[in-house]
Amino acid sequence: MFELKDVYASYGEGMVLRHVSLEAPKGRVTCLVGRNGAGKTTTLKSVMGLVKTPQGKILLDDKEIQDLPVYERAKKGIGYVPQGREIFPQLTVEENILLGLEAKKGKGGIPDFIYETFPILNEFRKRKGGDLSGGQQQQLAIARAVAAEPALLILDEPTEGIQPSVIQEIGRVITELKSRMAVLIVEQYLEFVMEIADYCYVMENGRIIMDGEPEELDQEKLQATMSL
Ligand SMILES: Nc1ncnc2c1ncn2[C@@H]1O[C@H](COP(=O)(O)OP(=O)(O)OP(=O)(O)O)[C@@H](O)[C@H]1O
Ligand SMILES: [Mg+2]
Numbered sequence: 001m002f003e004l005k006d007v008y009a010s011y012g013e014g015m016v017l018r019h020v021s022l023e024a025p026k027g028r029v030t031c032l033v034g035r036n037g038a039g040k041t042t043t044l045k046s047v048m049g050l051v052k053t054p055q056g057k058i059l060l061d062d063k064e065i066q067d068l069p070v071y072e073r074a075k076k077g078i079g080y081v082p083q084g085r086e087i088f089p090q091l092t093v094e095e096n097i098l099l100g101l102e103a104k105k106g107k108g109g110i111p112d113f114i115y116e117t118f119p120i121l122n123e124f125r126k127r128k129g130g131d132l133s134g135g136q137q138q139q140l141a142i143a144r145a146v147a148a149e150p151a152l153l154i155l156d157e158p159t160e161g162i163q164p165s166v167i168q169e170i171g172r173v174i175t176e177l178k179s180r181m182a183v184l185i186v187e188q189y190l191e192f193v194m195e196i197a198d199y200c201y202v203m204e205n206g207r208i209i210m211d212g213e214p215e216e217l218d219q220e221k222l223q224a225t226m227s228l
Helices: 040-048 070-077 093-103 112-117 119-123 134-146 164-177 190-196 219-226
Strands: 002-010 017-024 029-033 052-060 078-081 152-156 182-187 199-204 207-212
Touching (some): 017 040, 029 040, 040 078, 040 152, 134 152
Antiparallel strands (some): 002 017
16 A cells, blocks of 8 residues: 655745645556646655655555665655656666666566566567657566556556557556555546546645546536646
8 A cells, every 4th residue: 555645845946746645556557647847756755755754644554665876766666657668778678677676685587477468578678778669668667667566557648658459458467456555646637547547646736636436526617627
């Protein structure tokens, strides 16, 4: 179980997030939606320790992590796929995934579930990351983040810049992973969210304004929040 409790975040002057509370249990895909600038990425940066959180608690399996440095949080079991998926283009698929294992204690090789979940990466093991398509690079970024079997996977706009036909594949992968770890996704693409989310939080101006299962959300309010 992963939780944010009454978290505030700031880049220096003024609070970008206020009073943000959310839960992301294992077995569920939890989505955080909101328009440009709402504070979605800042929420994920708060989880990782990449932005100051002067108030609030961040809990991973009931342990407070808000005072830990970034690398300690990664070691405690948070896999982060940042917005714009940063893979190493000059390294092979296999090498990229192996880098993800660096965060793990008692390493070992690439676990079997990786190539089972991402068959395309198995096929292209020896290919350079930079030679993959956008959708395949997104899969590689996710594979790298989950190779160390984190307790929590956080994804920042995994569908951004990806062809609609490939988005489905990303959805399948995420749905498969939720049995192994808690998954928290930031998204603006509502159709995708409605398909994969088990629970949604809606953010506006750095606050959560609404939450619920996708089908119980007030669709009118949701559309109004997302468009401007
Ligand atoms: N490094 C920074 N320094 C100062 N302010 C920032 C910084 N990064 C983001 N902000 C501000 O924080 C607010 C929230 O930004 P954030 O990137 O979290 O939004 P977002 O919901 O992820 O938007 P998008 O959908 O465009 O990615 C915005 O007003 C933004 O201008
Ligand atoms: Mg963002």
